[in-house]
Amino acid sequence: MFTTRPTLQGTFGMVASTHWLASQSAMAVLEDGGNAYDAAVAGAFVLHVVEPHLNGPAGEVPIIVAPAGGDVRVLCGQGVAPAGATVAHYRSLGLDLVPGTGPLASAVPGAFDAWMTLLRDHGTKYLAEVLRHAIGYAADGHPPVERLTATVETVRELFETEWTSSAELYLPGGRAPRPGEPWRNPALAATWRRLVAEAEAAGGDRVAQIEAARRIWREGFVAEAIVAQAARPTMDTSGERHVGTLSAADLAGWSATYETPATYEWDGWTVCKAGPWSQGPAFLQQLALLPPVAAELPAYGSAAYVHQLVEGTKLAMADREAWYGDAADVPLEALLSAPYNDGRRALIGDRCSHELRPGSPGGRVPRLSRHATAAGAASGAAGHLPPPLVAGAGEPTVAPTGATAAEPVVADDGGTRGDTCHIDVVDRWGNMISATPSGGWLQSNPVIPELGFPLGTRLQMTWLEEGLPNSLSPGRRPRTTLSPSLALRDGVPVLAFGTPGGDQQDQWQLHFFLAVALRGHVRGGYDLQGSVDAPNWHTDSFPGSFFPRAMAPGSLTVEGRTEPDVVAELRRRGHRVTVADPWSEGRLCAVARDPRTGVLSAAANPRGMQGYAVGR
Template sequence: MRTRPPLQGSFGAVASTHWLASSSGMAVLERGGNAADAAAAAGFVLHVVEPHLNGPGGDLPAIVRLPGQEPQVLCGQGVAPSAATIERMRAEGIDHIPGTGLLAAVVPGAVPAWLALVRDHGTWAPADVLAFAIELAERGHRVLPRVARTIAGRAAFFEEHWPESHALWSAQAPEPWDLVRNPALAATYRRLAEAGAGLGREAACDAAIAAWSEGFVAEAVDRHARTARMDSSGAAHAGLLTGDDMASWRPTWEPTLSMPWRGTTVHKAGAWTQGPMVLETLGILDPLLPDAADAFDERLVHLAAEATKLALADRDAWFGDGADISGLLDEAFLAERRALIGEEASLELRPGALRGEPRLPRVEAAGPAPKAAGTGEPTRGDTCHIDVVDQWGMVISATPSGGWLQSSPTIGELGFCLGTRAQMLWLEEGLTTSLAPGVRPRTTLSPTMLVDDDGATAALGTPGGDQQDQWQLAMLLGMRVLGLDPQAAIDAPSWHVTHLISSFEPRVWEPGGLHVESRLREATIAGLRSRGHVVTDAGPWSLGRLSFAGRDADGTVRAASNARDEQGYAALR
């Protein structure tokens, strides 16, 4: 079934996790802007309307394809501060980097990355791109029920420990669909826009980046981080991030990692993300998959879950900033991993010997347990996502996240908080994800781009923390094995494993864990349990917030969006 029609047009499309971002991006396309302008405008709007899922203090990976060129990755993942050493963290009396507060802050990369995208590939000035977000922050927007619930859940903590967060968010205790404003954020964005007044477009973007990384924003961040604040360790700690850390970092462009698969080439970001694991999963799975199928049956889901477990174990043993994962997609290694899949569910973490003996972080096995309020990544691991295609054939897939309002104290004069991405790093020597100055945390953020053999190009992705590439795997299998169109593939029942080392606090794993939507059917779920999977029925419509935008070889533009949670939409003409 489809919840929405499969949208088709010939001009352009924007799909995202919030209708105001999609409509803002589409307005840019209609006014002559290109995909870079539209994606950035939508991204800044998401900072305003989904502040519980992303913010200016967060991060951004994106994949961009210009017509006729190879896709490129834009890295807006900031690095650990220069003072962030294992010894320094241990001196704070902690065993793991807290999931909330200031210690987990890295250089905030989202805003410089959006501005770099506009500078390098856009056509609009920063002031024009920022105008949509400024208006919504200044005049107000109707707050999502999930935002209101998030604020209510942290209200007592804010009032006691984070007074600036209380003043901005919980003092007014918004109810669902109340009009909320963030005048401090509007003023911050207006100052960035004014930094480039009178300059050409590229110079204006550079001026706005400088105002962020070396000017008034960096100065405010530096002051803010010096004050100790309560975090999820149960103690108050100051941050390690400084203005100098921000001044010394800029977004970068780099090649994708890619793999041909069933008539398309799947492009992902590198080992500083979890993205390569979906390529490995597809490589392990492909010889085991049927050429075509009518539904996600017990065997197909079992095989997908087991291949995913193996790829995630390799992620946790081998991926990280600067890690050498060459050989991950070699057929010999894939065959070795494939041979481990049996008829029963594995209950062990089994990384492969990609570079000699694998080493995993020291973690405890645990059953499903609720997280303490405000720890880890919020609300079931959600984030944001944007897909854009324009009339000239530029295609962009972007997954902004971090800087969640509930996870770090608000910087009152700026109207946003810092991110907590360093919680993904370990205070344990010798790992590919060990904490060190200047290292990028291995992020879960994972946009995807497909370039078909005939030249058709599509962007897709989803929020979801550790589940992002798993839900994208289900969509890819729906499209290329079940033969579904993108909207039907998004709407198809989904699943994910929790048999992995969580990227977020608390850092545990759930042996054999498999979450499924009940629409997989009772017999399929019972069959998975009989194979030894520890199945959690997550309900009929609960897993995934995928979106999609693409351009066929004949110029047809397509878009699709997720109906779960009733806020993702696609706009197309």
């Protein structure tokens, strides 16, 4: 299998993330005696600094934790809708969709508390030790990646005319950050320094300091600045200025929580995902729609193979639309049951389906939002590309030709979308973690001037229609696309992986996972890098999760490295195939551990030239 880099192997520790500085910072913590959880927290806060167009402290993060010898758990860092965020309130403002930007789209920030909870319960390091790398890059500067510059330029007019606090940080003197020149975020550095100082004043105990930091975030100077920002009238994608609903009580009353993962067993593997408040179980449904053993799949990479995976994805995503969400009792057991998936699998024929076909688990009648139904009809009539995207609209769906779909891209209309990050770590003791931080992008909301970061926009994923599983509901989580993965063999964690990419996350991960499971090995272990590098694909043949919630029936985007005869056969089967750039689909990261030998492995995506794996 062709690879751009080697699959790393060693016995001490491995990190893979979407930015080399985060990977190396996490590795530095491992070298300093920290475990996988200390390292992940340090790397995550560096990601906030070096990829502010992809995530921020006021965003969200689902985390899958596999302690050595312990049970796999999901740590939910997805905040809920504020108490005042009701369908009636948003409808009274004349809105049919939650805006893609601005404080009306802000859920309770979840990422910070989740990382602090992880550090408290599973880490060994003090708060100051894990934050020092992020503080250093924010205070002293780092050379920004090209995409950061492109994103800032895309929203220049908005920053200069409306979001002036963002202009002060990202356009000082009218000049955007430049690759190769150190860029600094002094306000963020000052925030973390003050937080550490106030936490240390709580006493010398590690846990006491972490708990103090959590209180400061929820009730102290950080909370005061967040609530003040939410109350400022802000121009959003509706074309109007709105204030948010986030209150001091909302912040004080929420904390990250642990949950049992959703799981599915396939051909000797057990895959763990977050629950149906995420899109994670869609990955499990995609596995359930496959033949139960790998040997019954069509030849890897063939048109028949891609066709079967794509059609299964459409069925799983249709069920996601009809059944997933925190505002309902999701029939997950039925959705993953053998009888249900036997019937669903029979719907996959030789031709591409252009329909949105949710199922009826347990005899229940599926219900789609009015917007999703209308989007399907409109997209089917207009052709296979969604409407133009607007500035700050959310994670990517279809990128313009030649763009990297997993990165924020400048759309044909000059709009931009935020994306996501990912980090995986495994240490010499066998602790493993997979996390997908996102939200709080620089293009989501104005920078909070006192803090150096903006609020998030995850509420844009909810519907302004009562009675749906993903209706906007106070105290409930918006259904997130964020979807880290962890897989076991014989009950032992062996593989952690994930990717940015919104609705594409569990499509790209399915292709990667099957490449690991089906294809060759390297040096006695899984060929992680070859599986990351393998040509990938995605479909938008279902309602998108981000404003403006478009869909593209029958669409299929493949990388230019896909064999021409495969593309021709897929088109013959009715797929509306777009051939994108050769390296444009996915930003996967992965780490692995062989429980028999203790050998650790890691790989990271070369697409976008940011991701890197490190280890020894």
